[in-house]
Amino acid sequence: MGKSSKDKRDLYYRKAKEQGWRARSAFKLLQLDSQFHLFEGVRRVVDLCAAPGSWSQVLSRELHDNVEKDVTPAKIVSVDLQPMAPINGVTTLQADITHPATLERILTIFGGEPADLVISDGAPDVTGLHDLDEYIQAQLILAALQLTTCLIRPGGSFVAKIFRGRDIDLMYSQLGFLFEKVTCAKPRSSRASSLEAFIVCQGYRPRPGWTPTLSDTVGGLKSTEEFFEGSGIGRDELSIGKKLNEVELDFEERVIAPFVACGDLSEYDSDATYTLEKSLTSVSLDPVQSPTAPPYKRALEMKRNNEIRG
Numbered sequence: 001m002g003k004s005s006k007d008k009r010d011l012y013y014r015k016a017k018e019q020g021w022r023a024r025s026a027f028k029l030l031q032l033d034s035q036f037h038l039f040e041g042v043r044r045v046v047d048l049c050a051a052p053g054s055w056s057q058v059l060s061r062e063l064h065d066n067v068e069k070d071v072t073p074a075k076i077v078s079v080d081l082q083p084m085a086p087i088n089g090v091t092t093l094q095a096d097i098t099h100p101a102t103l104e105r106i107l108t109i110f111g112g113e114p115a116d117l118v119i120s121d122g123a124p125d126v127t128g129l130h131d132l133d134e135y136i137q138a139q140l141i142l143a144a145l146q147l148t149t150c151l152i153r154p155g156g157s158f159v160a161k162i163f164r165g166r167d168i169d170l171m172y173s174q175l176g177f178l179f180e181k182v183t184c185a186k187p188r189s190s191r192a193s194s195l196e197a198f199i200v201c202q203g204y205r206p207r208p209g210w211t212p213t214l215s216d217t218v219g220g221l222k223s224t225e226e227f228f229e230g231s232g233i234g235r236d237e238l239s240i241g242k243k244l245n246e247v248e249l250d251f252e253e254r255v256i257a258p259f260v261a262c263g264d265l266s267e268y269d270s271d272a273t274y275t276l277e278k279s280l281t282s283v284s285l286d287p288v289q290s291p292t293a294p295p296y297k298r299a300l301e302m303k304r305n306n307e308i309r310g
């Protein structure tokens with residue numbers, strides 16, 4: 001389907017074309033970096049769910065092409081189910097982030113050294129069934145987080161796209177067990193009408209003695225409880241965000257991540273009213289053909305068992 005005239009009017013879409021970015025999402029990462037200085041001191045970085053590759057282009061420019069002559073460029077690994085055209089200084093992997101072998105492939109490229117930064121702009125195909133879409137998106141974030149905890153060094157950072165839904169306070173509180181600082185950021189280039197935002201998690205600090213591990217079955221993510229097993233964090237503590245969501249509490253008692261807007265407002269195109277990214281618009285429920293096959297499989301099972309509505 002061709003671009004509508006509304007798409008063409010979008011400022012960031014036009015700017016991306018002019019500046020040679022593969023997608024307008026490049027500006028989201030640039031604006032997040034200008035707010036949070038994500039790239040400072042980064043030697044190894046992973047871009048999860050990276051196709052078509054505008055975030056990887058940003059990483060390539062900032063951490064490879066533009067570094068001083070006497071500085072060794074960072075190692076950049078980009079992962080997506082879709083093939084990606086090559087980018088200077090970037091190793092691309094066509095792989096599923098929910099597959100345990102993907103972790104080994106990344107670590108091999110890093111020579112067994114941990115990453116300083118993991119970013120994830122993951123989005124599954126939407127089905128239009130709200131509960132199903134929310135479930136699959138949550139699974140993708142959980143997959144990115146589980147992979148990240150097996151990959152990053154203490155003190156490292158994790159950035160991921162989220163859609164601010166019902167259980168978001170729960171996620172913030174769980175991330176609070178893993179990182180010193182968790183912020184929810186909405187870059188100016190992210191359409192105002194969209195629920196999209198980014199969690200910026202800084203200062204990874206796993207509990208002493210806890211070694212995070214992935215499930216060894218394909219697409220078989222660990223549940224949050226299984227994942228945190230052995231960390232000393234109890235089930236009650238893990239569900240505290242949810243509990244707090246269910247009752248009206250005084251504002252200070254709720255676990256709320258600071259919310260910041262970033263980027264320069266002056267050029268913001270208020271005309272852009274649509275909410276879905278290009279990659280979110282196709283619909284596929286085929287568990288084999290779908291780019292997010294493992295989560296879909298589980299989601300379809302859940303739908304069959306009437307565990308979710310829609």
Ligand SMILES: C[S@@+](CC[C@H](N)C(=O)[O-])C[C@H]1O[C@@H](n2cnc3c(N)ncnc32)[C@H](O)[C@@H]1O
Pocket residue numbers: 022023025026048049050051052053054055056079080081082095096097098121122123124125140277279291292293
């Ligand atoms: C919004 S796009 C990413 C855009 C990218 N950040 C950029 O700047 O060009 C979302 C991507 O998530 C990928 N994706 C979805 N599920 C995935 C999975 N299980 N493993 C790897 N990639 C996945 C899709 O293939 C899609 O390319």
